[in-house]
Amino acid sequence: MSMRASSSLHAPSLAVEEVLIVYDPASKTEHFVRQAVFRGDETPFGFIVPTPTRATVEPAPHVRFEVLERLFPFDRETSAPEQSADGRLGGPGGVSVLEKKRVGSFTAFVLAATDHDALSKWVKDNGLASDADTDAWLAHYVRAGFHFVALRYEPPKKKSEQSSVLRAETIRISFQTPAPYYPYLEPAREADGDRVLALWLVSTTPLVPVALERHGDTSAWVRPFAEGPSYGADVDGRLRRILSTDDGATLLPSDSVLVQTFEDQKRDRTGFGDVVFVPKTPRVLDEDAKTALAPLAAILDPALEAAP
Numbered sequence: 001m002s003m004r005a006s007s008s009l010h011a012p013s014l015a016v017e018e019v020l021i022v023y024d025p026a027s028k029t030e031h032f033v034r035q036a037v038f039r040g041d042e043t044p045f046g047f048i049v050p051t052p053t054r055a056t057v058e059p060a061p062h063v064r065f066e067v068l069e070r071l072f073p074f075d076r077e078t079s080a081p082e083q084s085a086d087g088r089l090g091g092p093g094g095v096s097v098l099e100k101k102r103v104g105s106f107t108a109f110v111l112a113a114t115d116h117d118a119l120s121k122w123v124k125d126n127g128l129a130s131d132a133d134t135d136a137w138l139a140h141y142v143r144a145g146f147h148f149v150a151l152r153y154e155p156p157k158k159k160s161e162q163s164s165v166l167r168a169e170t171i172r173i174s175f176q177t178p179a180p181y182y183p184y185l186e187p188a189r190e191a192d193g194d195r196v197l198a199l200w201l202v203s204t205t206p207l208v209p210v211a212l213e214r215h216g217d218t219s220a221w222v223r224p225f226a227e228g229p230s231y232g233a234d235v236d237g238r239l240r241r242i243l244s245t246d247d248g249a250t251l252l253p254s255d256s257v258l259v260q261t262f263e264d265q266k267r268d269r270t271g272f273g274d275v276v277f278v279p280k281t282p283r284v285l286d287e288d289a290k291t292a293l294a295p296l297a298a299i300l301d302p303a304l305e306a307a308p
Helices: 063-072 116-126 134-144 235-238 286-290 294-300
Strands: 016-024 029-039 046-051 055-059 093-105 106-113 149-152 166-176 194-205 208-213 218-221 226-231 259-264 272-279
Touching: 016 063, 029 046, 046 134, 046 166, 055 063, 055 093, 055 149, 063 194, 093 116, 106 166, 116 134, 218 226, 235 259, 272 294
Parallel strands: 016 194
Antiparallel strands: 016 029, 029 166, 046 149, 055 166, 093 106, 106 149, 194 259, 208 218, 208 272, 226 259
């Protein structure tokens, strides 16, 4: 996983990011699972994931990406990318810490913010060093009414427990959203090397990823990922074990699901907005459907985003 995909804040920059999205259209629930790969030494770092609504954060040890890749592989021979306010725990004015908990080696903060300057200050005050580009990135999501999950790595206090060996931890971020969402927008900064995003999407109907790509004053909807094979035959049984939780429940929707695979090899995401997954078969939205999409309004129609 590349931490920069969610705004890197003193995070290691790695070449491969692996993501699993499980979406239940009946409950409008998305489980966003990422594997964080890092060196378990004494260097602290953190990263931030914006979410359309308030999220919960849990470890996801059962989700093993090497198993996903074996069961549902992406055809790498054709992988060229397409181009084209309850329970507050305090915080400065304009920022609410809705939840704080330890998740593996990370401390997770679920945040709501109404003032981007206050959020930038909170980020700095809590050991997630920021810069002007990241501050502008945060301001975009504050104006859009998003929530945030901030994850801060807590290095072992004892030298004997520190190690330079690469470690991997899998974290699940769950939230309500009218459509599956991937936080693809990044702060403006120079690309720092080749990278690959491997993504598995589990849902009940075929979906396609779309994002708004800007070039100067012009913009267009594009498909930012290359699509690989889809799997629809008897996938529930293969998924059930890796999508189970510690209490025996499952993250799978109650209806039959399919697995779609996507890959992205762009070195630089400059100009690309966040990704929303929409039905492969176009349909006309009624007024209720348009109202339901309100949490994603600033992504689907940037003109709806409030002025700074």
